[in-house]
Amino acid sequence: MPRFAPHPERRPVLIAGASSGIGAATAEALAELGHPVALGARRVELLETLAAKIIGNGGEAFAHRLDVADTESVDAFVTAAETALGPAEIVVSGAGDMSFGLVHEMTPEDFRAQVDVHLIGVHRLVHRIVPDMIARRRGDFVMISSDTANHPRPRAGAYPAAKTAVEIMARQMGMELEGTGVRVSLVRPGPTLTGMGMTVPAEVIGPVLEDWVRWGFARHPEMLRANHLAAAIVAVVSAPRGAHIQLTEVQPEARVPTGA
Numbered sequence: 185m186p187r188f189a190p191h192p193e194r195r196p197v198l199i200a201g202a203s204s205g206i207g208a209a210t211a212e213a214l215a216e217l218g219h220p221v222a223l224g225a226r227r228v229e230l231l232e233t234l235a236a237k238i239i240g241n242g243g244e245a246f247a248h249r250l251d252v253a254d255t256e257s258v259d260a261f262v263t264a265a266e267t268a269l270g271p272a273e274i275v276v277s278g279a280g281d282m283s284f285g286l287v288h289e290m291t292p293e294d295f296r297a298q299v300d301v302h303l304i305g306v307h308r309l310v311h312r313i314v315p316d317m318i319a320r321r322r323g324d325f326v327m328i329s330s331d332t333a334n335h336p337r338p339r340a341g342a343y344p345a346a347k348t349a350v351e352i353m354a355r356q357m358g359m360e361l362e363g364t365g366v367r368v369s370l371v372r373p374g375p376t377l378t379g380m381g382m383t384v385p386a387e388v389i390g391p392v393l394e395d396w397v398r399w400g401f402a403r404h405p406e407m408l409r410a411n412h413l414a415a416a417i418v419a420v421v422s423a424p425r426g427a428h429i430q431l432t433e434v435q436p437e438a439r440v441p442t443g444a
């Protein structure tokens with residue numbers, strides 16, 4: 185008899201922040217492997233477009249509004265997703281956006297709003313989903329962190345503080361869930377080209393980039409793409425039972441010079 189029961193062939197996936205970027209790329213990657221995916225985000229029209237694309241490619245997808253800053257919205261999303269696809273085997277928590285600013289200039293309300301999405305929003309999903317995973321004795325819960333958790337950047341607002349707290353929460357949960365069959369994992373992206381923060385006006389992002397260069401956070405101009413992170417997430421959740429990939433950091437590779 186094997187030490188661990190293998191993963192089921194069909195593993196319903198719940199993705200928070202699936203309307204674009206890393207979440208959308210992960211949804212497509214996992215759907216290609218045959219897993220049904222529940223897409224959650226506030227921009228429902230983008231979710232429906234993505235769901236139609238996945239279904240058109242032969243996959244199984246379900247779209248539903250999700251605001252991780254609202255406990256009732258989280259409950260409604262999970263309930264609807266599991267009714268449509270079955271109990272969650274995989275959760276990818278990556279909802280959020282960046283609000284740039286100096287910590288001392290941010291209002292407490294703006295600071296709290298970022299923490300509410302990036303930290304408490306993750307916990308809302310944990311609280312709603314993990315107990316049922318424990319009862320089934322299996323499940324993968326992936327939290328999307330950031331390399332600002334261990335290398336904070338100036339003018340990044342509450343984002344580094346929230347992501348640092350997410351990492352501590354994941355490490356704590358790893359101890360608390362040991363022996364339950366539930367794996368909590370962190371994927372820590374470096375600089376990534378997604379829609380997050382891309383609508384920031386030039387007068388705001390200019391000083392941000394200047395400070396990042398001054399503090400050595402721009403070794404080269406290359407950035408990760410969403411599909412790079414999706415590949416990392418697929419590797420984490422596809423690890424066979426008995427192995428737990430706890431932390432995966434992904435950084436952009438510097439371009440190899442051409443010519444002499």
